[in-house]
Amino acid sequence: MTGRSAAAGVEFPATGAARVRRVSVGEPVYRGTRIPSPIPTILQVPEEIAAAGDVLTVNFGPNHPSTHGVLRLVVDLDGERVVGIRAVIGYLHTGFEKSMESKSYWKAITYPARMDYLCFQQNELLFVMAIERLLETEPPPKAIWMRTLLAELTRIHSHLVWLGTTGLELGAISMFWYCFRERDQILDLMEMVTGVRMHTRYFQAGGLAEDIPPGFAAECRKLIEVMPGRIGEYEALFDRNPIFLERTKGVGLLSAEDAIALGQSGPMLRASGVDWDLRRDQPYLAYPELDFDVPVYPECDVYARYRVHMDEMRQSVRMIEQCLDGMPDGPWIVNDRKFVLPPRDELHTSMESLIHHFKLVSEGYRVPEGEVYETIESARGELGCYLVSDGGPRPWRVHFRAPSFVALQAIAACLTDSLIADMIAIAASLDPVMGDVDR
Amino acid sequence: MAYEHVPGYVSEETSRGETTVVVERARVREAAEYLRDAHGFNFLSDVAAADYLGWGGAGVAGSWGSAGGRDGSSPGSGGLARLPGPKPKRFSVSYHLLSLRRGAPRVRLQVWCDDGEPVPSVVPVWPTADWLEREQYDLLGIHFEGHPNLVRILMSEDWEGHPLRKDYPIGGEPVRFSEAE
Numbered sequence: 001m002t003g004r005s006a007a008a009g010v011e012f013p014a015t016g017a018a019r020v021r022r023v024s025v026g027e028p029v030y031r032g033t034r035i036p037s038p039i040p041t042i043l044q045v046p047e048e049i050a051a052a053g054d055v056l057t058v059n060f061g062p063n064h065p066s067t068h069g070v071l072r073l074v075v076d077l078d079g080e081r082v083v084g085i086r087a088v089i090g091y092l093h094t095g096f097e098k099s100m101e102s103k104s105y106w107k108a109i110t111y112p113a114r115m116d117y118l119c120f121q122q123n124e125l126l127f128v129m130a131i132e133r134l135l136e137t138e139p140p141p142k143a144i145w146m147r148t149l150l151a152e153l154t155r156i157h158s159h160l161v162w163l164g165t166t167g168l169e170l171g172a173i174s175m176f177w178y179c180f181r182e183r184d185q186i187l188d189l190m191e192m193v194t195g196v197r198m199h200t201r202y203f204q205a206g207g208l209a210e211d212i213p214p215g216f217a218a219e220c221r222k223l224i225e226v227m228p229g230r231i232g233e234y235e236a237l238f239d240r241n242p243i244f245l246e247r248t249k250g251v252g253l254l255s256a257e258d259a260i261a262l263g264q265s266g267p268m269l270r271a272s273g274v275d276w277d278l279r280r281d282q283p284y285l286a287y288p289e290l291d292f293d294v295p296v297y298p299e300c301d302v303y304a305r306y307r308v309h310m311d312e313m314r315q316s317v318r319m320i321e322q323c324l325d326g327m328p329d330g331p332w333i334v335n336d337r338k339f340v341l342p343p344r345d346e347l348h349t350s351m352e353s354l355i356h357h358f359k360l361v362s363e364g365y366r367v368p369e370g371e372v373y374e375t376i377e378s379a380r381g382e383l384g385c386y387l388v389s390d391g392g393p394r395p396w397r398v399h400f401r402a403p404s405f406v407a408l409q410a411i412a413a414c415l416t417d418s419l420i421a422d423m424i425a426i427a428a429s430l431d432p433v434m435g436d437v438d439r
Numbered sequence: 440m441a442y443e444h445v446p447g448y449v450s451e452e453t454s455r456g457e458t459t460v461v462v463e464r465a466r467v468r469e470a471a472e473y474l475r476d477a478h479g480f481n482f483l484s485d486v487a488a489a490d491y492l493g494w495g496g497a498g499v500a501g502s503w504g505s506a507g508g509r510d511g512s513s514p515g516s517g518g519l520a521r522l523p524g525p526k527p528k529r530f531s532v533s534y535h536l537l538s539l540r541r542g543a544p545r546v547r548l549q550v551w552c553d554d555g556e557p558v559p560s561v562v563p564v565w566p567t568a569d570w571l572e573r574e575q576y577d578l579l580g581i582h583f584e585g586h587p588n589l590v591r592i593l594m595s596e597d598w599e600g601h602p603l604r605k606d607y608p609i610g611g612e613p614v615r616f617s618e619a620e
Contacts, residue, residue, distance in 0.1 A: 038587040040566035090593040097578075098602055102609055133455055260539065263483055263567030274539065282543035369523045372455055373535045373547060375484065386487040386533065390523045392497055397603075401485035401535070409570050438593060 030253045030300040034416040035261060043412040045076045045084040054078055060423070062091045069434025073411070073427070080419045087411050092438035097398050104364025104393045105131055105205065112385075113199040115400060116436035118161050120199050121154040121190075122378040123400075128203040129284070130374040130387040134367045135205060135339060141328040143207035148286040149220075149323035150193070150202070151376075152316040156227070157186045158379035159309045159316075163234060166306070166428040170247055175237055182230055185223050192216055205365075206340045207333030217324050224324075227317045235310060248303040252414040252426035255300055262413060263406045266381025267312065268430065271305040273298035278377035290322050302429040339365035364393030380404055380431055404436040442546070444477075445470045459533075459547045467550045468559040468585075471534065475564055480536035480546060483565035487533045488575040491526040492605040495519070527551045532558055532581055557584035578603040 036043045045055055055076050062072040070091035076084030096115055100108040109131075112123035125147055132139065139147075160179040167175030187197040192213055194200035202209050238244045254264070259272040269276055277294040279287045295311030297304035333340055341360055342353035369391040375384045384401030407430045414426050442451050442458070447466030452459050462470040474480045497519050528551040538544045552558055560583040561568045572583045573592040580601035583589055591598060600607050 035566050040562065040569045040587075042588065090591075090595070093593040095602060098607075098609060136455070260481055261566045263565065263571075276539050278543065281541070366520055370455060371459075371489075371533075372457060373485065373487075373533070373545070375537075375545075382484060382537075384485050384535065386485060386489075386535070388489050390494060390497075391519045391521060396491075396494075397487075397489040399485070399487040399489075401487075405570065405574075406567060409567060 030255050031257070032253075032255055033258050034253070034255075034413045035258055036412050036416070040262065041087065041409045041412050043083070043085045043416060045078075049078050049083050052078075055083060057084075058420075062088070069432075069437075071408070071427070071432065071434055071437070073423070075420065075423065077420055080421070082415050082418050082420060082423060085412050085415050087408055089405075089408065089434075089437050092434045094435075094439065096439050097400065100395055100398045102394065105367060105395060106361060106364045108395060108398070109203070109205075110199070110201050112400065113201065114435065115402065115439050116378065116380070116383075116404065116433050117198065118158040118433050119154055119379045119383075119436075121150050121202070122376060122383060124201065124203050125151055126374060126376050126378070126383055126385050127387075127398075128205055129376070130372055130385045131205045131367060133372040133374055134370050134387065134389050136368070137206055137334055137336060137339075139207040139334060140331045142212075142330050142332050145286045145323050145327050146208055146212055146332070147203060148290070149320055149327075150190075151285070152319045152323070153186055153189060153220075155379045156313050156316045157183055159313050160186070162309060162379075162428075162431050163306075166425075167238070169424050169428050170244060172237065172241070172244065175234065178230070178234065178237070182223075182227065189216070189220055189223065192219060204333060204340070206336060207331070209333075211332050212327075217327070220320065220324060224317050224321050228314060231310060231313050231317075238306070245303070247422070247425050248301065248306060248429075249299075250301050250303075251418065251422045252302045252429055253300045254410055254414050258413050259410070262410045264381070264410055265403055265406070266377065266379070267305050267308040268381060268407055268410065270294065270296045271308045272300045278375060278382060282375070284376060286323065286326070287319075289326065290319050292319050302425050305429040305431075339367075366391060366393050367395075375401070378403060380407065380433070380436070400439060402436045402439060404430075404432040404434075405439075408432050408437055442474075442478075445473055457545065457547060459549050461549045461551070464550045464552050464556060464558055466559075467532075467534075467548070468561055468564060470548060471536075471561045471564045474536060474546065474548060478546075479538045479540065480544075482537040482539050483534060483561070483567050483571070484537045484545070485533075485535040486561075486568060486571035486575055487535070488579045488581045489531050489533070490529065490579055490603065490605045491531065492529055494526055495522045498522075528553050530554070530579065530581060532575065534561065552581065554580070555582070557582040559584050560586035560589075562586055577601070580604060 055078055058075045060073040060075055062070040072088040074086045075082055096111050100111050112127040113120035116123050160183045164176040164179030190200055191197045194202040254272050256272045256274050259269050275296045280294055292315045295308050297307050342357055346353040367389040369389055371388045373386045375382055381403035383403055386399040388397040390396045442460045446469035447463035449461040530552050532550050534548040536546050550558055560572055572586055575581050576589055577591040577593050578601055
């Protein structure tokens with residue numbers, strides 16, 4: 001079955017949710033190891049090339065438009081070949097982890113969403129899940145399913161921005177507009193549920209901040225109806241484009257062995273032929289009850305990473321549909337007044353509830369002593385949160401394992417023996433969000 | 440006691456479904472190699488250090504007060520319900536390991552150190568520890584011995600102090616360029 005895009009006038013496969021291509025994962029195509037030595041993240045100019053005296057050092061960034069923020073790459077060039085590279089980060093360091101130590105948990109929930117600003121709800125979700133592990137509480141089923149749904153919406157949001165900006169960097173400006181059209185639709189849904197478009201603070205320790213608004217399911221179904229076709233349109237723009245294929249196939253190789261050694265996760269790992277996804281292998285939320293596939297590609301190159309992103313969007317659409325179908329009824333937050341606000345209507349009639357509300361918001365709730373390391377599969381891979389509590393209302397120590405931070409470590413290995421022109425495509429394929437890298 | 444054969448084994452504890460294996464500081468690299476090779480923890484997920492200076496210093500809150508009595512001007516605020524358990528040293532360094540196989544087993548390898556005591560680097564075991572250790576060095580001042588490139592990563596090279604330490608105040612950063620003409 002093929003459809004016809006009115007705008008572009010080209011044939012594209014109208015791949016829908018039911019027609020996801022199952023990838024037979026063979027052996028990874030590339031098997032070598034290219035981690036530089038002795039420093040795994042810095043490619044140093046070989047002595048014989050340096051001695052020839054023809055090496056040109058270029059500062060790429062930190063304000064270059066294609067660096068996804070403020071990333072600085074110090075590149076040593078021998079002609080057009082990259083012979084040395086060093087990534088310099090920290091330009092966006094905001095001290096979130098330090099700030100969170102002086103805020104009550106109540107207020108600290110607002111911070112994680114601002115780290116990875118494309119994947120905001122998953123960061124928020126992770127922090128709330130870490131608090132819940134310490135509180136030893138389990139949110140009600142409705143909250144679990146809604147969290148799953150919103151996490152998948154956020155994944156599509158993040159992948160759309162990735163796809164649009166990657167296209168932009170490779171000279172395909174129209175992709176950006178198409179992706180942002182759907183992204184806006186997702187942000188409209190976020191606004192409908194939470195009142196804000198980004199940095200929603202909708203997840204609460206114990207459940208959700210508010211009930212799902214009436215009419216959400218219908219609006220959400222509008223998106224998932226058009227989305228598979230739209231993904232087909234994106235693919236029609238890229239998969240038939242010889243320039244895109246030329247610039248991505250066989251470029252930026254990272255073997256499975258290197259990817260694991262460098263701690264890569266998410267699309268990076270799956271594009272290197274490693275069949276690993278925390279949603280399936282370490283089930284959390286409602287994922288064990290959902291039916292989805294994990295796309296894995298063995299080519300190890302930039303094109304494989306693009307393929308993984310596209311297939312993941314399709315799978316997310318499938319999961320959102322199942323979440324809408326299976327959304328249970330009932331309360332959206334646990335009934336535990338130790339850390340959950342009293343219902344709004346009680347504040348008008350009950351003095352105790354009003355005081356309680358005030359104390360929870362101003363002083364915060366106390367979280368039992370302990371340390372946890374919670375992980376989820378964010379759009380960029382394994383997102384981790386190490387949370388230490390001393391039993392007080394403020395976190396003693398918060399540390400985030402940022403998938404972008406780890407992904408950027410692979411840039412030296414990926415750029416070994418490549419050309420300067422490939423650098424943009426490779427840096428984009430790592431999908432770094434600098435807010436997440438620098439925190 | 441699944442981990443008692445880990446080199447430098449000190450103690451092991453399971454709480455909230457997570458196992459923490461504490462090892463001697465000087466033997467952490469051996470322990471890491473052992474866990475990677477014998478237990479299959481091939482993936483280093485995270486390195487996180489924590490500063491426990493002033494741990495439990497908030498005292499016990501509530502109308503019973505602490506040993507020093509109750510502060511009437513801030514009743515019940517800021518204090519703890521009970522004092523947290525003591526910590527062996529000032530800093531902990533936790534390595535969160537993952538095994539990429541069925542069941543996704545995880546373990547936390549932990550060492551304790553005081554200010555200035557070096558911790559062996561695990562970069563030879565997992566290359567991904569490069570930036571992870573640099574970050575902890577930068578923000579908490581943990582010295583990783585044998586790291587090939589232990590320089591600041593998030594703060595600028597000439598930064599003074601380690602911001603995530605508990606004795607580094609919020610808002611305590613120096614005003615830059617103030618002495619410049």
